[in-house]
């Protein structure tokens with residue numbers, strides 16, 4: 516039986532598989548033992564097959580020697596539950612205004628439903644994922660976020676005051692895959708709702724990650740005509756923000772990408788999570804996908820042979 520299966524493999528398909536694996540090898544060597552932080556946005560969690568494919572990609576990353584750390588959002592999922600309980604919600608500069616009741620829903624949806632769904636899917640694909648919120652091991656200490664240009668009170672919206680990465684490092688070294696919900700704990704023990712992009716950026720910086728990948732529902736950063744911008748420098752990003760081309764939910768995303776790159780993360784990528792195998796395409800192919808934000812707007816592909824330059 517096994518013999519028959521092998522014989523029926525189409526030679527062209529076999530050559531394609533071999534080519535893809537060959538192309539992946541230098542990337543597997545580049546990232547071996549390195550941390551890659553993947554932010555999985557609620558808008559990218561569109562259908563069951565894509566979610567399952569994402570989980571399989573993360574499990575595979577770990578098996579080939581990377582250290583994936585997942586930080587997830589869940590904005591649309593929070594919105595649905597708020598709607599079900601008849602609660603209005605409002606966003607200011609991409610942040611959800613969060614009163615005490617909304618905070619309860621945020622914590623239940625992110626720390627409960629969404630976190631455990633991702634953990635479960637990764638584990639179904641042979642990974643060993645562990646779900647955390649910022650409260651576990653004091654991972655994320657938060658303080659209330661005050662908007663600089665606006666007087667608006669965002670309620671229990673927080674910003675990261677400090678990341679204690681010990682629990683994440685411990686899980687990584689024991690071959691677990693940390694899956695983190697963006698809820699922080701204040702000095703007073705209260706919960707704070709933090710934009711998941713901001714948490715992902717800070718965690719990537721503190722862990723000294725090789726790469727930060729932000730999965731969302733656009734092909735990447737688009738220009739005023741809707742064309743994909745494949746590589747951006749910090750100066751180009753600033754011009755696009757000033758021109759109003761980057762706005763809404765893309766603002767915290769791009770801000771965290773810039774912060775991460777300024778704090779030692781080699782590159783940040785904004786990637787279309789609605790594309791099948793988006794994570795693997797970005798990691799393992801020369802072309803990559805989405806928008807890369809780096810000090811020079813590009814990262815050279817790894818050498819096909821020999822050691823990686825230090």
Ligand SMILES: Nc1ncnc2c1ncn2[C@@H]1O[C@H](COP(=O)(O)OP(=O)(O)O)[C@@H](O)[C@H]1O
Nearest residue numbers: 556557558731732733736737760761762764765
């Ligand atoms: N220049 C831009 N290019 C692409 N998307 C943009 C841009 N400016 C604003 N956006 C908006 O940002 C959204 C992504 O942010 P968000 O909805 O918060 O996603 P996520 O849930 O993945 O964090 C896009 O769907 C788009 O509506």
Ligand SMILES: CC(=O)N[C@@H](CCC(=O)OP(=O)(O)O)C(=O)O
Nearest residue numbers: 556557588589590610611710711
């Ligand atoms: C302060 C704030 O806005 N928090 C977000 C947290 C979830 C999130 O960031 O989800 P996405 O990545 O799917 O957008 C919210 O309440 O929606």
